[in-house]
Amino acid sequence: MEVVSIVGGGIAGLALAACLEPDRFQVTVYEKRPDLPTVGTVLGMWPNAQRALARVGILAQARAVSPVIGSGSIRNGAGEPWVTVNGGELFGISRVDLLRLLDSAVPDTVRRVTRHLHELPGGEGLLVGADGVHSLVRREVWGAATNARLTSCLAVRGTIPAPVNPDEVGEYWGRGDLFGIAASAGGTNWYASWRSDLGPTAIDVKQALDQARLRFSGHAPAIRQVLAAAVPGLSLAQRIWTTPPLRSYVRGSAVLVGDAAHAMTPNLGRGACESLVDAVTLADLLNSLPQEKALAAYNRQRRLRTRALSLGSAALMRVALAENAQPLRDRLLNLARRRNERAAVGTGSNS
Template identity: 30%
Template sequence: MGASGPNIAIVGAGIGGLTLALALRARGIDAEIHEQAPELREVGAAVALSANATRLLARLGLDEQLTAAGAEPTELIHRHWKDGRRIAAHPVGASYRERFGGPYLGVHRAAFQRILGDAWGSERLHLGTAVSGVTEDPTGAGPTGGDGGRVRLEFADGRSARADLAVGADGVHSAVRRRVTDEDVTVYSGTSGFRGLVPAEAMPSLPDPGAIQFWMGPGAHVLHYPVDSAGTVNFLAVVTGPQRWSEDTWRAEAAPGELLAAFDGWHPAIIEMLSGAPQSARWGLFGQAPLRRWSRGRAVLVGDAAHAMLPHHGQGANQTVEDAVTLADCLAGARAAGGSEAYDVALRRYERLRRVRTRQVQRSSWVTSGLLHLPDGPAAERRDRKLATVPADFGWIHAHDAERAAAAAVAS
């Protein structure tokens, strides 16, 4: 290892892995990315990026590419499932940027992945490299060239590699997490979702196609937002059930017509939207009980590997970006401090900064799930009145600056 800092092995080339690699490079730290897929690709239709992530991505020089690739919603609107009336509406656009210092963007996942991948390049990206295990390698040189502190990555094809630190950015079925903890913490929410992309012209009944909107109804809701300048709309249709999830993965095939049947009687715009794309697989929606630890030795977790969360605040990708920048800053601080123990301190600092923040978002998203599925009646009316204060109630999510929080912690 060179004197410039630790050599980082990042497992997973999704949003978290690539963002971390870029943030480390910006701070002068080497990284290698190991991705099991033979090519870069993202699962899912689109992603919503809020200011707590777009501010950080702009500092990595990606703001122009993201703005060109995505779409900025005009409003946040909550609607009644049947008659489509606007229950609550709040401006996004310029007023959101002014308040939070960054835009709110809807972006195709594939476009976001491509922007991150192009920014990183191919030289230190190892595709088709599935990590089967991570072990401590006490015979290796640590971050300061002394004994101990290195990890060994074992690959499915029999090869191996050493690094000073292994970062699990490999999602909910993380191989690195098996090194960090044996906790089985995923919790099925009792709801499942269907995803799709639909051109706006296929939905003539849709009001305000440029807005991010929640349609709320008994036992179900639909979230949608624009994702490009062509007017493509991404939707997530969530239904209560099945009662139990018995699949080994979070994805299962649904019977033909099952999605439309679940929204029988809903507003015509919703029927047009759900009819405008082939029925996707059904995705079980899982949350995660907070892990007791995010690191062990020289292995540490980011993103869904550490804190899978329900999608109802649109924060999965955003919290992952926050993790990546926070970890990069903590490691940069350790490099400046010098000494092998500095990296132990850096991992503890990272975990302390991120655990409380992500727990708060996880908990809030779980509570929101049930509120979106209330039947018409007094409880729904109380919820509807509360929607008038959404910007004040959830501004803490969007206003947070992970980089400044990390810098303050490193300086303390």
Template identity: 30%
Template sequence: MKIAILGGGVAGIASAIAFRQQGFDVTVHERRPADENIGAGIVVWPNAAFVLAQFGLLDEMAAVAGRPRAMRRLSRHGDDLGALDIGLIDARMGYPSLSVLRADFQRILTSRLRSLGVAVQYGRRVVDIDTSDDDAARVHFDDGSMLTADLIVGADGRMASCARRYVTGANTPIYQGFVNWIGVHEGEDIAFDVDAISDYWGTGERFGIVPVGRHTAYWAGGAAQDAVGARDPAAYHDELLRRFADWAAPVRHIIAGTPAARINKIYVHDHDPVPTWHRHNLVMIGDAAHAALPTSGQGACQALEDAWHLAHCVASHPDDLGQALQAFTALRFQKTAGIAMAGRSLASSLFDRDEAACRARDDNSRRADFTQLAMAMADGWSRHLPLRVGVPG
């Protein structure tokens, strides 16, 4: 079986690895002209660590990653709002949680794919997908070339997915009313607590710091904003300094110490969940299928799960692609839809601009049963994976 994958991000590269491990013939087509460092960092939760282990990459990823043991919630001024014990999640799921820079994450995945004999083809921008006379998807590129394959995997992201347009008839993402500035700080001017992720909550604003090492961390500063605005990279650093000027010292210091060139600004979009992920011989995965907000904490993790499950479904039904794609969608829809909706719910709370509502939210956090929360997260993320839930690994 020949498989063509549209997209060279996490979902695309991971699915190519998973298919190659099953012995399939794979090509990967990426619209960007070259491999680029996009994003800041990723928390590899245990469900994603399981997939990396199946790829033979968990030890290599752990060598460049942090190992957070807690997620602390704090007010904008640094007051304690409670903490989630990540160690409980790891023990219950049997795999570690890792914090890793996205550049390292993508580099390790891409290197593994090359070792399997597949190189990403860059500069391959899809302009249309249509259907041939024999009910097979055909992919048209901007250079005039066309691609067909036994299976086409649409891993082309949330913002302009041709695969989603082909499957559902529409691919316009939904702006969720907030912006994220993201960045990476590397330098000995700050010594981070490597055991803890820090999540600062304000009124209509949020700032998260995720250590990767003693002197390296990635971060995201979010704020409610009614409409998508202009992008001016030269202004991002000053915007952050002004907006978070009276926040706790760690927030101010990491902003001040991050070079402007390491800061990006994202107007955050997602998609409504849809129960149909395939049409003919094309299936969409990752953000194209179930884009979740960063507040879900599971975007890259669910892309890895997609890759592993899809390859296994196809390998289990080698003579009936339709049955394989139906089985894959049935397996993945409810889980990813729940994660997407949970991400929206948390975002609605974090970026609420009503001060009374935010005070009530903070009070609820102080009273929360974080042990029960950790157990619920572990159980939900373990769904449909062969993990020994409740048995430390």
């Protein structure tokens, strides 16, 4: 049997372990976390991620525990909508539920090792880095020049039990900050980002919430109401790190998936989606091709696409968190809104 060592038991690692053929591969998953997390934000599942979930065999279960995203608006900090976007069939699943379902899909033949690795596992076979933005595999195999890059932005996320108000769903862009409100299975999912000197590691969640309440005190009432109800036990706070661009996701018998390969800012909401697609793409190629050909095909299919998404996400973050350019951004978006309103009126009068 072919040996596969997967470092990291998060979204990408579990999805890969679930899809590799157990009769062909001897799979070991190394994960430092002894238990699945109990707190996590909501992740939007785009169509490509939904197809990946179907490949894993958990799409129906994921939909059953997840609300449909529906429509939401990009708004200014006061809550006035600029543009409304229909989410179609997109749904939002809690990271906790997603990891639980992926974990349940992993065959019993997969060996689990729970410990924090300080060096790479030895032995022959394929080494998969699914260990996130601070990947040990990437650092040891690709070199220290590929270490994660710290951004100036803080991400604070959480849920509150109160049901979401559909008229308040969307993303609010202020001056150098943004705030998002969406539905979750248990009530309301929210997230916020702004430039902060907290961290970069071991951030006190209560301190981050206090900073958020001060930062958004002059914003829309919906934001203030959500933050008033937020508690540390249902919230997370972390600085945003990204992965530098890599010339290849493959080096010898090592390969990177998910955030280990392409951690990006969260502005497009594609990080978890692309991690799932990485995993099922790599698994299907390994299941059907010799390893060398499978790795080459995976690199061709995934590197340029995820690089484009990383660049797009970073560009959107600069627009959403604009400070000096915020007045110009808002004027342009107000003009676009008025133009759309006039077009809608004209269409209605001609019907």
